[in-house]
Amino acid sequence: MTAFVAVLGLAASLGAVAVAGSRAGVSTAAGAALALANFLLLRTIVQKIVLGDMHRKLPVIGLLFLKMGGVMVLVYLAIIRGWVEPIPFTIGLSSLVVGLIANSLLTQRESRQSEY
Numbered sequence: 411m412t413a414f415v416a417v418l419g420l421a422a423s424l425g426a427v428a429v430a431g432s433r434a435g436v437s438t439a440a441g442a443a444l445a446l447a448n449f450l451l452l453r454t455i456v457q458k459i460v461l462g463d464m465h466r467k468l469p470v471i472g473l474l475f476l477k478m479g480g481v482m483v484l485v486y487l488a489i490i491r492g493w494v495e496p497i498p499f500t501i502g503l504s505s506l507v508v509g510l511i512a513n514s515l516l517t518q519r520e521s522r523q524s525e526y
Contacts, residue, residue: 414516415509416446422505426498437494441502444488448481449506 419442427435455477458470485503488494 411510411513412446412450414513415449415506416442418509418512419443419446419502419505422501426501430498434495434498437498438502438505440488440494441499442505443502444481444484445503445506448477449510451477 419439423435423439423442426438452474455470455474459467459474462470485499488499489496
């Protein structure tokens with residue numbers, strides 16, 4: 411799943427370079443990289459919540475909220491400071507959602523075909 415999302419982010423970045431130039435491509439790549447890092451960190455935190463004992467869950471849940479706040483601050487700073495272009499950056503960020511949906515549809519389709 412992670413590789414699928416990464417490839418989709420790369421494809422979106424290359425498409426942005428072809429359509430709108432290098433600054434848009436870099437902005438899209440930055441959004442895709444942030445989305446992928448957010449996904450990997452979220453997956454790690456959720457695994458610790460699910461597998462941990464009751465006494466260790468509360469600090470990890472707090473870490474989840476800190477991660478969410480940190481991502482929000484990074485997105486805000488990247489756009490306000492002009493480090494990225496907002497629309498291509500948003501396209502890069504959305505590559506995570508599109509990648510997860512596409513991966514789940516593809517995986518579900520393959521499992522149905524193997525049943526027959």
